[in-house]
Amino acid sequence: xxxxxxxxxxxxxxxxxxxxxxxxxxxxxxxxxxxxxxxxxxxxxxxxxxxxxxxxxxxxxxxxxxxxxxxxxxxxxxxxxxxxxxxxxxxxxxxxxxxxxxxxxxxxxxxxxxxxxxxxxxxxxxxxxxxxxxxxxxxxxxxxxxxxxxxxxxxxxxxxxxxxxxxxxxxxxxxxxxxxxxxxxxxxxxxxxxxxxxxxxxxxxxxxxxxxxxxxxxxxxxxxxxxxxxxxxxxxxxxxxxxxxxxxxxxxxxxxxxxxxxxxxxxxxxxxxxxxxxxxxxxxxxxxxxxxxxxxxxxxxxxxxxxxxxxxxxxxxxxxxxxxxxx
Amino acid sequence: xxxxxxxxxxxxxxxxxxxxxxxxxxxxxxxxxxxxxxxxxxxxxxxxxxxxxxxxxxxxxxxxxxxxxxxxxxxxxxxxxxxxxxxxxxxxxxxxxxxxxxxxxxxxxxxxxxxxxxxxxxxxxxxxxxxxxxxxxxxxxxxxxxxxxxxxxxxxxxxxxxxxxxxxxxxxxxxxxxxxxxxxxxxxxxxxxxxxxxxxxxxxxxxxxxxxxxxxxxxxxxxxxxxxxxxxxxxxxxxxxxxxxxxxxxxxxxxxxxxxxxxxxxxxxxxxxxxxxxxx
Numbered sequence: 276x277x278x279x280x281x282x283x284x285x286x287x288x289x290x291x292x293x294x295x296x297x298x299x300x301x302x303x304x305x306x307x308x309x310x311x312x313x314x315x316x317x318x319x320x321x322x323x324x325x326x327x328x329x330x331x332x333x334x335x336x337x338x339x340x341x342x343x344x345x346x347x348x349x350x351x352x353x354x355x356x357x358x359x360x361x362x363x364x365x366x367x368x369x370x371x372x373x374x375x376x377x378x379x380x381x382x383x384x385x386x387x388x389x390x391x392x393x394x395x396x397x398x399x400x401x402x403x404x405x406x407x408x409x410x411x412x413x414x415x416x417x418x419x420x421x422x423x424x425x426x427x428x429x430x431x432x433x434x435x436x437x438x439x440x441x442x443x444x445x446x447x448x449x450x451x452x453x454x455x456x457x458x459x460x461x462x463x464x465x466x467x468x469x470x471x472x473x474x475x476x477x478x479x480x481x482x483x484x485x486x487x488x489x490x491x492x493x494x495x496x497x498x499x500x501x502x503x504x505x506x507x508x509x510x511x512x513x514x515x516x517x518x519x520x521x522x523x524x525x526x527x528x529x530x531x532x533x534x535x536x537x538x539x540x541x542x543x544x545x546x547x548x549x550x551x552x553x554x555x556x557x558x559x560x561x562x563x564x565x566x567x568x569x570x571x572x573x574x575x576x577x578x579x580x581x582x583x584x585x586x587x588x589x590x591x592x593x594x595x596x597x598x599x600x601x602x
Numbered sequence: 603x604x605x606x607x608x609x610x611x612x613x614x615x616x617x618x619x620x621x622x623x624x625x626x627x628x629x630x631x632x633x634x635x636x637x638x639x640x641x642x643x644x645x646x647x648x649x650x651x652x653x654x655x656x657x658x659x660x661x662x663x664x665x666x667x668x669x670x671x672x673x674x675x676x677x678x679x680x681x682x683x684x685x686x687x688x689x690x691x692x693x694x695x696x697x698x699x700x701x702x703x704x705x706x707x708x709x710x711x712x713x714x715x716x717x718x719x720x721x722x723x724x725x726x727x728x729x730x731x732x733x734x735x736x737x738x739x740x741x742x743x744x745x746x747x748x749x750x751x752x753x754x755x756x757x758x759x760x761x762x763x764x765x766x767x768x769x770x771x772x773x774x775x776x777x778x779x780x781x782x783x784x785x786x787x788x789x790x791x792x793x794x795x796x797x798x799x800x801x802x803x804x805x806x807x808x809x810x811x812x813x814x815x816x817x818x819x820x821x822x823x824x825x826x827x828x829x830x831x832x833x834x835x836x837x838x839x840x841x842x843x844x845x846x847x848x849x850x851x852x853x854x855x856x857x858x859x860x861x862x863x864x865x866x867x868x869x870x871x872x873x874x875x876x877x878x879x880x881x882x
Binding site: 331334336361364365366367368369372373375377380381382383384385386394395398399443446447 | 772773774776777778779780781782783784787791792795796798799
C-alpha cells in the first residue's frame, strides 16, 4: 500500500502558535505533510516536539489563545482553512476521526460505553437511536470485546485499559473515516496489551481502507506499521522517508541518534557498553532562532548550522532538513 | 490496577440514617399530596372549648390557640412547606443552571462581568433581603416561591459555571468535539451528565435552606397569610403560649426539625453515592 492512492491530506507550512505570558510559542513551525489514502504515516518525535499539537491542528481543535495558520490545508479536495465551523463539525468523526492517548479520560465517565459509541452516529444523524445502538454493539464485538451486548451497558471505569482503548477505536471507526489520527494510542497501556490494541488498529485500518496518521515516540512500533515516517523535532519535520529508507539510510543526525537509542537485544549491551542516548533535551520553545534546532545536541554541528537549514530532497520521497546534505 | 470489571454499577449500600430519612420524607410528601384524604379533621375548624390541648386521644397531636387540630394543620402545613421549597429550588435551577453554563461558554469578558454580579447576589444576606421584599410585596405562596427562588439561583449559577469550566477542559469533551459534536451536543451529553451529581447535592441542601427560610418568614408573619397553615407560621403563633402549654409549639418544631435533618442526611448520602467515580 506504499505507492498509489491519491493524495488525501495535503499540508503546507502549517504553523501553530500559542501566545503565553512569556512570549509566543511556535509549537508547530512550518510543517509540510502529505498523506495518501490508505497510507500509514507515522509521526515520530519526543515529548514537546509538537506532534500532538499537530494532530489537533489538523482537525481544527486548537482553542484560543492557540492559533493555526497554513499555506495549504487540503483534505479530500476541500480546503480546511476556509471551511466554516459547521462544515468542520460534519467532517470530524465522520471523515477524520481521532484516537487519544489516555482512553479513560477520553471517554465520558458518566455515560455507558454503548451510548458513547452510538452517539457518533447520532451526532451525524446517520442512524436512528435503536439502529445506532445495534451498530454500536456490533462494533464492540468487532473490536474484540466479548459479550458485547452486556458490555455496552458498562461505564468506562468498569472496563480494563485495553478494553477502553478498544472502545475508543470502535468510536473512531464506526463512521468509516477516510483518515484516523491516533495520538500515541498504545502508550498508556500495559505492554502485554499494547500489541493487541496495535494489531486491532492496523486490522481496522486495512479493513476500512482508512489512512492512518500514527503519532508516537516508539520507533519499534513505527518499524512494524508505517509506510512512511516523518520525524518531528521542536515543531519542525527534520526528516521524512519511506519506512525502509529511514531505517536503512537515516540522514538527519537526530534520526540517527533516535535509531541508535532503540535498545537492541542482539547488541553488545550486556558486555558493559551503555545504551546510546542523545545528550541534552529539546530546546526551550521560547528561545528558538532561525538556525538548526538540533545543533546544540548534534555531534556534527558546524558554523553554518546557525542559519536555517534547507529541506533537501535526497531521493524520491526522502527529505531531510540538514546542512550536512546540502551541496 | 483496575478492579475486576462487573457489568453493573455497584451503588454503595444505603445506611440506616438515609433509610430513615427517606421513609420520613416519603411520609411527609404523601401527607402533603394527599392532605385532603389523610387529614383526620378540617385544619380550619375552630373549637373554643378545647384550646392548647396536649397530644391525646381526641386530637392526636393536640390543638392550637383556637382549638384547631394540630395534626390536620401539620399535614396541610407540609403541603405549603414542600410546595414552596420544591418550587423555589426548581425555579433557582431553571434560572441558575442555564445561566451558569451559558456564561461559561461566553468568553472572558462576559464571564468576569456576570460572575461578579453573581458574587454580589451570593453575598447578600438572604433572610434580610427576603424580609424586605416580602414586606413590600406582601406574603403569599407565589411571592414566597419567587423570592426564595431568586435568592438561591446565583448559587446554582456559580456551581454550574464552575463545573462547566472544569468539565470543558477534560479530554472527553475534546474527544467529543473531535467526533463532530457541536456546542449543544457537548452541553447535553458531555457537560450536563457529569454535573448532575453536584447539582443534585446542591439542590438537596438548597431544599433545606428554602424550607427553613419559608418557615422563618412565616414565623415572622411574612409568609403564607393565615388561615392557611404552615409550620413556621404555626410555631410563630404558638410560641406565645409556650408557658401555658409547651406541647402545641413543640410538635410543629419537631416536625420541621426532623424534615430539615432528613433532607440534609439524604443530601450527604447523595453526595457520596451519585459520583460515578467514587463507585469503584
